[in-house]
Amino acid sequence: MxxxxxxxxxxxxxxxxxxxxxxxxxxxxxxxxxxxxxxxxxxxxxxxxxxxxxxGLSYARLELLRLLSFTRDGALPMASASVRLQVHPTSITNVVDRLERDGFVRREAHPTDGRATLVVLTGPGRALVEKATEVLNEQVFERPGIPVGELRSMTGILARFRRAAGDFTDPAPRPDPL
Known part of the structure; x- marks a missing residue:
């Protein structure tokens, strides 16, 4: 509301x-x-x-487009997208269906795994996600209504809560280079 x-x-x-x-x-x-x-x-x-x-976007649609735009080739297996966005595979399928219908992504067969389907960002999808991110940054994220120091504290508190709830684990430390 x-x-x-x-x-x-x-x-x-x-x-x-x-x-x-x-x-x-x-x-x-x-x-x-x-x-x-x-x-x-x-x-x-x-x-x-x-x-x-x-x-014409929901946050779920934006998240998937942004995730795809962060990849090297603009493509991910649908199962990987589900895991990375922490949503049920059915939800990813529904989002992909709508984005594909609108021409922002397409499905392709995985080149090495016959069971997997890739979701691939199209040119119009890339243009839309860039525009949407620009507008969202300008109108929301750059002025969230909470001072930066408090945002960082809040994010830290919520991250600790999420970790304790089993949402994620800390990555293993990388070894020092020789």
Whole structure:
């Protein structure tokens, strides 16, 4: 839900107060943190959606196009895209279907693995992802509404939470060159 007129109070702070009043003080801070992250997600997603919608993109479509643009050849096996974007293979299939219909990607047989399908970025797809990234950077990411130092702290806190939840592991350290 996009923000309208500001509420006269913070509903999450009120929910925390109610949690404490009802005897759940040990859970009140956790409830407030989870609720705050979910509301922040809604607010952030609304900003991103408002920028991408006029370009005919969703964030999921942009993520796949951007991932493909980062590869050497503009191509990835669909299964690799699913893993890297941390979404179910069915979701990748749906995104690829829409992007392919619009001419921004195409499917190709994998040259060495007969079971795999590559998703390949097209010229129009590359142009769209560059435009979308430029607009998203200018209108959202360069001015996120949180000071840079706090953004870095927030990102670090959330990364630690994600790591502890099993979202990722730290890469093995690279050996020192001889």
């Amino acid at each position: 996009a923000p309208g007129a500001p509420l006269p109070m913070d509903p999450i702070a009120e929910a925390r107060r109610q949690w404490i009043a009802h005897g759940w003080a040990d859970a009140a801070d956790g409830m407030a943190a989870y609720s705050s992250v979910m509301r922040a997600h809604q607010l952030m997603y609304s900003r991103v959606d408002a920028v991408l919608k006029p370009l």
